[in-house]
Amino acid sequence: MAITVAVTGGIGAGKSTVSGFLAERGAIVVDSDRMAREVVAIGTPGLAAVAEHFGPAVIAADGSLDRAALAGIVFADPAARRVLESITHPLVRAGADAARRSAPPGSVVVNDIPLLTTAEAAGRFHLVIGVGAPESVRVGRLIGRGLGEQDARSRIAVQIDDEARRLICDVWVDNAGGRAPAERQVEELWPRLVGYAANVEHGAFAVRGGPAxxxxxxxxxxxxxxxxxxxxxxxxxxxxxxxxxxxxxxxxxxxxxxxxxxxxxxxxxxxxxxxxxxxxxxxxxxxxxxxxxxxxxxxxxxxxxxxxxxxxxxxxxxxxxxxxxxxxxxxxxxxxxxxxxxxxxxxxxxxxxxxxxxxxxxxxxxxxxxxxxxxxxxxxxxxxxxxxxxxxxxxxxxxxx
The missing domain is CATH 3.30.460.10 (Beta Polymerase, domain 2)
Structure with a gap:
C-alpha cells in the first residue's frame, strides 16, 4: 500500500518544482496537469463531453481542444469553470487512483493538483503540501512563460488565496526565494513521508515521546x-x-x-x-x-x-x-x-x-x-x-x- 500526497498551490507558485524535488528523492509523481490534457485528447469521452457543453468554438480545426478558446470562457465565468471541472476532475481522479494502485508497496505517490480547494477533496490524501509565493513573484514567473501581465493577474484572481489554501494544507513550502530554499524544505520533509509510507504499509503507528x-x-x-x-x-x-x-x-x-x-x-x-x-x-x-x-x-x-x-x-x-x-x-x-x-x-x-x-x-x-x-x-x-x-x-x- 502506498500513501498519496497532494502538492497544491496557485498558478505560478511552483508546484511542479516541489513535485520534481520529491521525484528526485523517490516519489512517484502523477502530474494532474498532464492527465487533465490526456483526458480531453482527441477521441476521448472527456473531449466529447467538453464539446457537447461548450460547443464547436472550443474545438480546433484538427479536432483537438482549443485550449485558448476554452480558457477564455472558463476564466471569465465561474459557473462555466465548475462545469469543466465536473467533466475533467472525475477522469483525472480515476487516473490518479490507477497510478496509486499500481505503485509498489510503501511508495510515496505524489499528485500535482493545481485546483485543490476544499477540505473534502483534501481529505482523500494522506498529506497535503501547499506551495506558496507572493503574487508579484508568481506574476513574474507567468510573464516569463509568455502570459501578459493582466492575463497572469486575472488567472491568479480566480483562484483561492494562500490564506484559504493554508487551511487545507498539512505542510507549507515557501517558494518565494528560488529553488535552493524550496529544495531544503523538501529535504527536511522527505524522511517524514518515507516513515509515514512505511507505517501505513505495515499497519504501524508513529513513535511518540513522553507527555509534554x-x-x-x-x-x-x-x-x-x-x-x-x-x-x-x-x-x-x-x-x-x-x-x-x-x-x-x-x-x-x-x-x-x-x-x-x-x-x-x-x-x-x-x-x-x-x-x-x-x-x-x-x-x-x-x-x-x-x-x-x-x-x-x-x-x-x-x-x-x-x-x-x-x-x-x-x-x-x-x-x-x-x-x-x-x-x-x-x-x-x-x-x-x-x-x-x-x-x-x-x-x-x-x-x-x-x-x-x-x-x-x-x-x-x-x-x-x-x-x-x-x-x-x-x-x-x-x-x-x-x-x-x-x-x-x-x-x-x-x-x-
Missing amino acids: IVPYDPGWPATAARVMARVRAAVGDSRVDHIGSTAVPGFPAKDVIDLQLTVTDLGQADGFAGLLAAAGLPLREGFTQDTPHPVDPSDPSGADPARWGKRVHVNADPGLSVNLHLRVRDWPNWVWALRFRDWLRSDDSGRADYLAVKEDLAASHGEDSTVAGYADAKEEFLAASDARILAWARATGWTPA
Missing part, C-alpha cells in the same frame, strides 16, 4: 479539521468531533489532536478498522475501555463498564500526533467526552485546576512514551471533578448535540 505540555497552538483547530476530513473520507459521512485539551481555545496541552468518531455500535467500529488504517490511522490494540464516570445519576446503567467500551486509532504520520476514539452514540463515555470538553471551554477555574494537574503529571511522567501512566494518574482529578461538572451541566442545560 506546550502553549496553545492556534493551528490546532485547522489541523483537527483536516484529520476529521480524512476520517470522513475513509468511513463515510459520520460525526467526528474535536475533543480533549487541544479543542479548548487558549488552553496549553500536549501536542496531540484528540478526536471522537461516533459509531452506531462497536461492531461498526471494528468494521472501520481497515479503512482507517489505510487512511493513516491504524488501530491501537489494548485500548478498549474508558474509566466509568457519572453521567446521569438517574440512570444506573451508566456505570456499566460494558457501556464504556471503545476503540482507539492513532497516527501513522510521524509528523502529527492523533488519537481517534471510536465511541457509540449516546453511550456514557461518548457523552462524557463532549461534556468534559465543553466544561473546560466554559469554566475558568476548572481549566486552571486541570492545567495545574497536567503540568505536574507531565513532569513526573515525562519518560512514559506510552502516556498510559500519565492518563491513569489524571483519573484522580477527573473523579474528584465529576460533581462540579455535573452541576455545571445541569445549570447550563448542556446537551451533547
Whole structure:
C-alpha cells in the first residue's frame, strides 16, 4: 500500500518544482496537469463531453481542444469553470487512483493538483503540501512563460488565496526565494513521508515521546479539521468531533489532536478498522475501555463498564500526533467526552485546576512514551471533578448535540 500526497498551490507558485524535488528523492509523481490534457485528447469521452457543453468554438480545426478558446470562457465565468471541472476532475481522479494502485508497496505517490480547494477533496490524501509565493513573484514567473501581465493577474484572481489554501494544507513550502530554499524544505520533509509510507504499509503507528505540555497552538483547530476530513473520507459521512485539551481555545496541552468518531455500535467500529488504517490511522490494540464516570445519576446503567467500551486509532504520520476514539452514540463515555470538553471551554477555574494537574503529571511522567501512566494518574482529578461538572451541566442545560 502506498500513501498519496497532494502538492497544491496557485498558478505560478511552483508546484511542479516541489513535485520534481520529491521525484528526485523517490516519489512517484502523477502530474494532474498532464492527465487533465490526456483526458480531453482527441477521441476521448472527456473531449466529447467538453464539446457537447461548450460547443464547436472550443474545438480546433484538427479536432483537438482549443485550449485558448476554452480558457477564455472558463476564466471569465465561474459557473462555466465548475462545469469543466465536473467533466475533467472525475477522469483525472480515476487516473490518479490507477497510478496509486499500481505503485509498489510503501511508495510515496505524489499528485500535482493545481485546483485543490476544499477540505473534502483534501481529505482523500494522506498529506497535503501547499506551495506558496507572493503574487508579484508568481506574476513574474507567468510573464516569463509568455502570459501578459493582466492575463497572469486575472488567472491568479480566480483562484483561492494562500490564506484559504493554508487551511487545507498539512505542510507549507515557501517558494518565494528560488529553488535552493524550496529544495531544503523538501529535504527536511522527505524522511517524514518515507516513515509515514512505511507505517501505513505495515499497519504501524508513529513513535511518540513522553507527555509534554506546550502553549496553545492556534493551528490546532485547522489541523483537527483536516484529520476529521480524512476520517470522513475513509468511513463515510459520520460525526467526528474535536475533543480533549487541544479543542479548548487558549488552553496549553500536549501536542496531540484528540478526536471522537461516533459509531452506531462497536461492531461498526471494528468494521472501520481497515479503512482507517489505510487512511493513516491504524488501530491501537489494548485500548478498549474508558474509566466509568457519572453521567446521569438517574440512570444506573451508566456505570456499566460494558457501556464504556471503545476503540482507539492513532497516527501513522510521524509528523502529527492523533488519537481517534471510536465511541457509540449516546453511550456514557461518548457523552462524557463532549461534556468534559465543553466544561473546560466554559469554566475558568476548572481549566486552571486541570492545567495545574497536567503540568505536574507531565513532569513526573515525562519518560512514559506510552502516556498510559500519565492518563491513569489524571483519573484522580477527573473523579474528584465529576460533581462540579455535573452541576455545571445541569445549570447550563448542556446537551451533547
